[in-house]
Amino acid sequence: MAAIRPELEAVTEQIIRRSERTRRDYLDRLEHARHDGPVRRELSCTNLAHAFAAAPAGDKDALKGLQRPDVAIVSAYNDMLSAHQPLERFPALIKQAVRDAGATAQFAGGVPAMCDGITQGQPGMELSLFSRDVIAMATAVALSHNTFDAGLCLGVCDKIVPGLLIGALHFGHLPFVFVPAGPMPSGIPNEEKARVRQQYAAGEVGRDALLESEARSYHSPGTCTFYGTANSNQMLMEVMGLHMPGAAFVNPNTPLRDALTVSAAQRVVDLVDGGDAYTPVGRVVDERAIVNAVVGLLATGGSTNHTMHLVAIAAAAGIRLTWDDFDALSRVVPLLARVYPSGSADVNQFHDAGGMGFVVRELLDAGLLHEDVLTVAGSGGLRRYAEAPVLADGRAFWAPAVAESADDSVLRPASEPFSADGGLRVLDGNLGRAVIKVSAVAEEHRVVEAPARVFDDQAQVLEAFRAGQLDGDLVAVVRFQGPRANGMPELHKLTPELGVLQKRGYKVALVTDGRMSGASGKVPAAIHVTPECVSGGALAKVRDGDVVRVDAGNGRLDALVDEGEWAAREPATAPVAAQHGMGRELFAALRGVASGAEDGARTFAMGEEEADG
Incomplete structure (x- = not known):
């Protein structure tokens, strides 16, 4: 050992x-x-008869005997x-x-x-x-x-x-x-799937080509x-x-x-x-x-x-x-x-x-x-x-298990890893705490300092992208996406569009109190920002044009705004969210009691001490 x-x-x-x-x-x-x-x-x-009433004969005898x-x-x-x-x-x-x-x-x-x-x-x-x-x-x-x-x-x-x-x-x-x-x-190679998604986001291929690619991947x-x-x-x-x-x-x-x-x-x-x-x-x-x-x-x-x-x-x-x-x-x-x-x-x-x-x-x-x-x-x-x-x-x-990896482009020994660290960082700063996964993010993209564009949902981001309004360095701030706001949906749908902007040579990052997919990729994403906006989180103070710094190397997440102005600035008011339809109204009680992301976004108490407190 x-x-x-x-x-x-x-x-x-x-x-x-x-x-x-x-x-x-x-x-x-x-x-x-x-x-x-x-x-x-x-x-x-x-009670016992109810428990085995539908069981096959042999199982019923075993259950009735109470020994097995x-x-x-x-x-x-x-x-x-x-x-x-x-x-x-x-x-x-x-x-x-x-x-x-x-x-x-x-x-x-x-x-x-x-x-x-x-x-x-x-x-x-x-x-x-x-x-x-x-x-x-x-x-x-x-x-x-x-x-x-x-x-x-x-x-x-x-x-x-x-x-x-x-x-x-x-x-x-x-x-x-x-x-x-x-x-x-395995279906089509993942790189091919990602390439077609970005082509679709850029308007280079149509829906038929995208659907065919996805169907060959999930097949x-x-x-x-x-x-x-x-x-x-x-x-x-x-x-x-x-x-x-x-x-x-x-x-x-x-x-x-x-x-x-x-x-x-x-x-x-x-x-x-x-x-x-x-x-x-x-x-x-x-x-x-x-x-x-x-x-x-x-x-x-x-x-x-x-x-x-x-x-x-x-x-x-x-x-x-x-x-x-x-x-x-x-x-x-x-x-x-x-x-x-x-x-x-x-x-x-x-x-x-x-x-x-x-x-x-x-x-x-x-x-x-x-x-x-x-x-x-x-x-x-x-x-x-x-x-x-x-x-x-x-x-x-x-x-x-095998003594050596059969493909060292996929799997390596601890003596020769792809990187010396696990690629997950906690960020802290005047915007709160967040996590960022950088194992797929190139070194040159791990620090982004750029003007903020502020959105209240991912649909607004996609609309701005399609209108050509996002060309240039930017930090996309998507707020009011935490557990208590709307159940913390994933924002994975933004991945192709932000990837297109990065591929065009712009410095791009995402900052949100929501989630990205578990398959977070090449665009740096400071996610799970806590406290979330509806719980007093500072992300609600960010305005269009504020310079935001996402620094995975030093673990920082900051709005570079004068301290006095920042302290005096009022947070934005949460938009009226659609909490009905698709069963969302049934989850209102869970949204109301959900803990923050850093505490697991959970709706159950840890024990008697927490339940009482």
Whole structure:
């Protein structure tokens, strides 16, 4: 076992000290729930009969006998979204695998799964971020019958996996294994897709050409193959020890994918309370696992959305994670992967080059991951995740990950990284705090000082671009886009247009209290600015023509305005937002209680202390 880097140890110790009370309270609640349930043995006959009324005869006998474990299946299946369509086949595989392991499995409930790729720039995107906490609540509803000994969470995409995990952590006394579906096979090269998008934004090709390009990219069942939030989720489940090792990026509807699903189903039976391998999810997700997650995110150039999701996941386990932790770790964690948009390769090429097993081994050997952690894979700690699955006789087995990358333009060892740091920075200044991802941003674009153009939504930016009003150096300020304002929609639709301006030779940056895509790219974007404008954030003071400086190198975000004038300036009034239509009115309560971006943009309390305060 390699010695842990002192910088990693220092951040971990800070998190432990900061979280001492809330983590202790969480673990106390976990133990209390463990001793209280499941309550099948105490259910009235009427209650119990309801619980197994629809079960097949053999399962019904097992459930009636109260001696065998019962596993909950919670799934994000729907057949509209490519990432989740393969999950249709999983329950039947799981139920039989669990029977073979001497237990039963029941489909406990489904959770909603929406696609940010479909809702980009549409009113439905204003539901997207809060769908995470809705999914957590739906997971709780699925598990609320209190008849289960363990759970399997089936999901892939942006808010789905964080929501499932937050929900599972509120049943932290139970073991859970997360079961992915895998990425679709590769379509057209990502560089070609980006080129056509920019051509369309510049008016060089029409809608037909753009649609054909997109359809050749997103073309079959499976997750989108770029490295956005969905695939970052799968990386996180590996490095946190919640998948079967190497499960993240195996394509759907293949024999190995099915074998991994069967293996996960049988493994969760081994983890139930009462046996030697009891592994509750609330103890798997501890301070060291959270640090490992941040390290994995940084080392692979993962999604900026996880600067919120990981904070919320940690909070669900009583752990206080801050943006300063991300920043400190980013300074010592090397970038080992270049996957689109940080490179031209997709996740299939990343997987073929060595994938997660290679990354985990390299980080472990460099002292940049905690090895002595609890995982669903059992003994061996995180070292088990330095292995790759192989198929033999229809079953999944594991072998050591490849010793060398098969493609060093995609994946490199820790001794020869793409960069010495993880490419994520926290910015601070008179505009507030923000995060910026620079792993895909060229050095010459990492500092932008230019006049501001201020907008209240992304549609205004696009209109100004089409009218030719944005030619020249600029910082596009898009305000009133935070969680409480309108649910914090992604502003990914701006990426091609801002990229066109950058390609024309202008200095361009985006500053917003909203989100960019998890696939933030070549244009520097200071995002998640907090406090958000409707909560008194200084971004609401910026006016057209103010010079704004975005400095990723020095971690600064400032309006270069005379201090006296700045202090006296009144913030702009929020525009009247359309909070009706597309179900937005149903989310008013969530908008009203949402925390700031740096606190995870969450709608649930961390514990009794926070709920009272």
